[in-house]
Amino acid sequence: MEKNKYYYATKFSARVIEEAHDLFLSQLGVTKEIGKPSKMSVNIGDEEWVFDTLQEFLSEYPKGNRCFFYHQIQECVFGVSFNEFINDEDYTRVYVIFPERSKIESIFQVFERNLDESKIVTESEPLTIFIGHGHDPQWRDLKDHLHEKHGLNVSAYEIGPRAGKSIKEALEEMLDKSSFALLVLTGEDININGELHARENVIHELGLFQGRLGFTRAIALLEDGVQEFSNILGINQIRFGKGRIKETFGDILATIRREFGSN
Structure with a gap:
């Protein structure tokens, strides 16, 4: 079972991503030391950085104009991607694959609880x-x-x-x-x-x-x-x-x- 959701004009904090990822691992009974994400990348300007550790990714994530986080363990997946468009609407995409619907929804609840504080405020006047x-x-x-x-x-x-x-x-x-x-x-x-x-x-x-x-x-x-x-x-x-x-x-x-x- 899979759920995708686009959160427009939204960029979740590194703390929220880490909390949701921790929940994903706990539902599988996997520790952080064993459960290394499959890909963690951050684009900063013209450069793309691909990281080996979660902490490296989380420390650079706030600067990124494009960010990608993907972790697959057997048939279960946790993914977050952020895309910045200065003259268009930014969005974050969250996608989760799990056999049980309840576990999918519990992971999404982490993002829903933090949605208001993660909204990107825009100004009407041109920059x-x-x-x-x-x-x-x-x-x-x-x-x-x-x-x-x-x-x-x-x-x-x-x-x-x-x-x-x-x-x-x-x-x-x-x-x-x-x-x-x-x-x-x-x-x-x-x-x-x-x-x-x-x-x-x-x-x-x-x-x-x-x-x-x-x-x-x-x-x-x-x-x-x-x-x-x-x-x-x-x-x-x-x-x-x-x-x-x-x-x-x-x-x-x-x-x-x-x-x-x-x-």
């Missing part, structure tokens, strides 16, 4: 992401990924008509229109101690957008080797290796999902 940057061209890789792969609206000084507007006027316009901001802090200037630091204008923009959008919606992307400024520890930040801004893509999408859900 617009501002990218602040210096001269380093890495920001364009980020812009292309968000816009071309995920269909998100992206704004920056180089995007859109700016003729006849001062820098201050253009910045005010982008402050008004943006709902999320990413400030790319790459090492471009050298101070008197020979240390690399980000352009002052990008640090200034970070402060402006945090004041307008709040700390959870204005994120610093800090490249390795760049001197930290005084209040960086109090700022939401994502770090990446030198010249490797693609390392941030998965965390950025997870942050967007957390703040806006499916947009």
Whole structure:
């Protein structure tokens, strides 16, 4: 006997998946040590990770834009898959195969009990992401990924008509229109101690957008080797290796999902 159910605009927590999986194993009289899942994978941006242990999967699952969990023991199956569509409706699919209907329903009850808290809240206003940057061209890789792969609206000084507007006027316009901001802090200037630091204008923009959008919606992307400024520890930040801004893509999408859900 098999049951499938699609939960739209829903992503269950790692805790819920673990609880349902534990119940699946207990109904078969199998321990976690013996009952290793058949496949556990998480897609983060352009990368797919396939894990060997349940704890590895559960730790990375919250970041994933696509996740797959499948465990078959003899003829019994427990499966969960999550698919994220930034401009469409996300969904989680749960499927269970068991000889007894009561055992299937008891596993689904774990998800039903946690359904309300697992709903993805969406906003009616379209999401617009501002990218602040210096001269380093890495920001364009980020812009292309968000816009071309995920269909998100992206704004920056180089995007859109700016003729006849001062820098201050253009910045005010982008402050008004943006709902999320990413400030790319790459090492471009050298101070008197020979240390690399980000352009002052990008640090200034970070402060402006945090004041307008709040700390959870204005994120610093800090490249390795760049001197930290005084209040960086109090700022939401994502770090990446030198010249490797693609390392941030998965965390950025997870942050967007957390703040806006499916947009």
